[in-house]
Amino acid sequence: MTQLITFIKKEFHHVLRDRKTLLILFGMPVVQILIFGFALTNEVKNSKIVVVDHAHDEVSTEIISKIEASRYFEIESFVDGPLGIEGAFQEGHAKAAIVFPANFARDLQHQNSAQVQIIADATDPNNATALTNYLSSIIQDYQSAMNKSAVFPYRIIPETKMLYNPQLKGAPNFVPGVMAMVLMLVCVMMTAISIVKEKETGTMEVLLVSPFRPALVILSKAIPYLLLSLVNVGSILLLSVFVLDLPVNGSLLLLLAESTLFIITCLTLGIFISIKTDSQQTAMLISLMGMLLPTVLFSGFMFPIENMPIPLQVISNIVPAKWYYLIVKDIMIKGLGFEAIWKETLILVGITLFLFFISLKSFKIRLA
């Protein structure tokens, strides 16, 4: 036991004395969260929209002028129909469109309700949501102003439509994605590199020729990184709650437990890589190309898995980050409990056990 503690202490020395790595280790999650946070900011200013006005009546004209008067929007042009809208979207002239049907004012007067259509370019889903919300609220304002003097309340019903990415997949959920990525990077790459480094410097040779059990070498490498990763999980959550106003809707304890499970998955993966490689370079390349890339591609965090070809969808199932991403999203954003994520948890446990087993199988007590 003292042996293990000494070993772990030594690992902490390694980590804490390497200032550059330390900076990356703890700076990276912060920087990523902030970059994603501000890149995806909901601020909308002078966004260009196109208008399709089939009504040309008093009400539509008034609403249009309200929109134009707001600091959020600028009217790019008036077009005739769907083709014009799509053209404007595709050429990037506008990000949203508003369509007034013919007889807009008449419907409103006779039926006390009328529809107006808001169409947004949802390739940037965050922006699209913001734009439609702003437009809807301008219409809302107009409606309430109108109703003050009316006997019967008028209702203008905005019908929103997202073009290109109807489910608004992606962006608002970046925090779980960043968590998966950071943990992957820290646990897989750092663990793999730190073990392979001992092979390179020859210290592994001395450790092998000692009564210290080689499996303990590996275990004592894993523990410091487990702790460091938990620190990272903590800092990401703090940032997301206090800086980005994205609260943890579900159980924090459950979230931490699931994160620990995912960290262990990543650690076993890192250990497996370190067993199979002999140089820090190779370990780094494999971790980056073989682990980080699939995490970004197949976790569903950047690209919707549903839109991928079937073979890729199948592949995505073996990417541990995908399951972790689903779990974190369910707990953090949807506020669901364990009953909703037990299946994903089980899959992660399975992957971990499998990795652990093949690592154990390929572990060598000798150099070659």
Added chain:
Amino acid sequence: MNDLSNRAISIKADLLTKRYGDFIAADALSFEVYKGEIFGFLGANGAGKTTAMRMLCGLSLPSSGSATIAGFDIYRETEKIKKNIGYMSQKFSLYEDLTVLENIRFYGGIYGLSDGAIKEKSEAIIARLGLQSEADKLVSALPLGWKQKLAFSVAILHQPHIVFLDEPTGGVDPVTRRQFWDLIYEAAEEGVTVFVTTHYMDEAEYCNRISIMVDGRIEALDTPHNLKQQFQADSMDDVFYKLARQAKRVDL
């Protein structure tokens, strides 16, 4: 050869000094090396050899003092110096994952030799070292001694005025070590100045003159024969030991 002083001066150092903060790594080094001379540069680990050699190669600027290498000033003409020297160290010299021929071509290219010259040189080197059947093999497959001989030949490929050799024979077997020195002798005969560091004291004997550094200063500089007389020692090993033992600077 015994009367070197009539020859042209290849390296001239005058009070060359390098400080790192309070620490004086090289302290007022003054010496001359003549053209075609084999000059042994000895010293214990940490005596300042590497620092001195880096300054002479134009890799690091002195804190004070002056020096000329092949007539070029080490402050202002480092680019010209680099064109006129060859450098070979024990650690890095050749690309292990390139073949013998590819390495020769690469270095020939770096020094701007024409294709014809590179071809001619490659053939000459391969014939001289007896590497005909290894020419297309990866350098990593060669024994260490062969690599070092090849690395030396590559270092003088562009016919430099001076070649700097940093522990070129470490770990090489006695037979190959001597073949290596044959190459050094040949180069010196052709007028190349050889500036060499070594931990093998018998190799120190092969040099025309030797300097021994202790604590950043040159404590002795003469022919091996004269040094042995001066220190009343039987061998260079003794001379070295007598000098290095006085070192006050802790071996850091």
Added chain:
Amino acid sequence: MEAITLNALTKVYGKEKTVAVNEVSFAVEKGELFGLIGPDGAGKTSIFRMLTTVLLPDGGSATVNGFDVEKDYKQIRSSVGYMPGKFSLYPDLSIEENLNFFATVFNTTVAENYDLIRDIYVQIEPFKKRRAGKLSGGMKQKLALCCALIHKPTVLFLDEPTTGVDPVSRKEFWEMLKRLKAQNITIVVSTPYMDEAALCDRIALMQDGKILSIDAPENISKAYPDSLFAVRADHMYALLNNLARYEKTLNSYAFGEYAHVALQSGIDEAVESAALKSWLESAGLKDVEVQPATPDIEDCFIRLATVHQAAVIK
């Protein structure tokens, strides 16, 4: 009793089946200081790795303290000390931290076996807070030796401990080894420096995975069969070229300030040196001096290696 035995030990590497160690057999007595002498690539490191159980042999067998290197690797690992070729220390840990770490790994404490390392440790103790990566070759080597000794091993394996270390530190290092030997620790050490061979009880001269000769250094020198002369002249390069041309020369090479030339044995040394001297003078050399020389290990190695090389080529 024998501390170490090797029986036709063989190691083969890679697809090309490079034979690094070729059926090597020898034994090391308890308490002996045994040297493996040979250049890079002779197979020394492979032998060390097999004996310390970190590499499996591809043929033959070996024992350390009576334990088989394959089956009983656990027993061997807890009783030997090993210092691999590259000083295996953690550069980002201090002297003290390195030593404590290795002590713990070997289930002991620095205090418990301090006696054994005291002589060596006091030399580096003033710098115990300094990181190992900032030490010079000589200091690292001392620290590495301390780390290898800290658990009081019965057999100590030192793979090229003096490579790249200056002559003064090398001398000190060998003095430390002599003191350790007095504590009845069996030491196997490898080195490419032939002059260090004379400091061992027995040596094995190695080349290309084979043992060229194995005996006490003085016996190896005595067994040198040819007549050896040391020659000096005003111009070394010309001297070497001429010696190589001399018809009776078996082998000739530079040797410190002299050139050594081996001639067929069974000749009258005085007559022969006179003949050689006048021949060299007629070739234009001045200040020629020829005298019989006592072969040392390097002469023996050169001779054996040349014979071995000739045999390989045939």
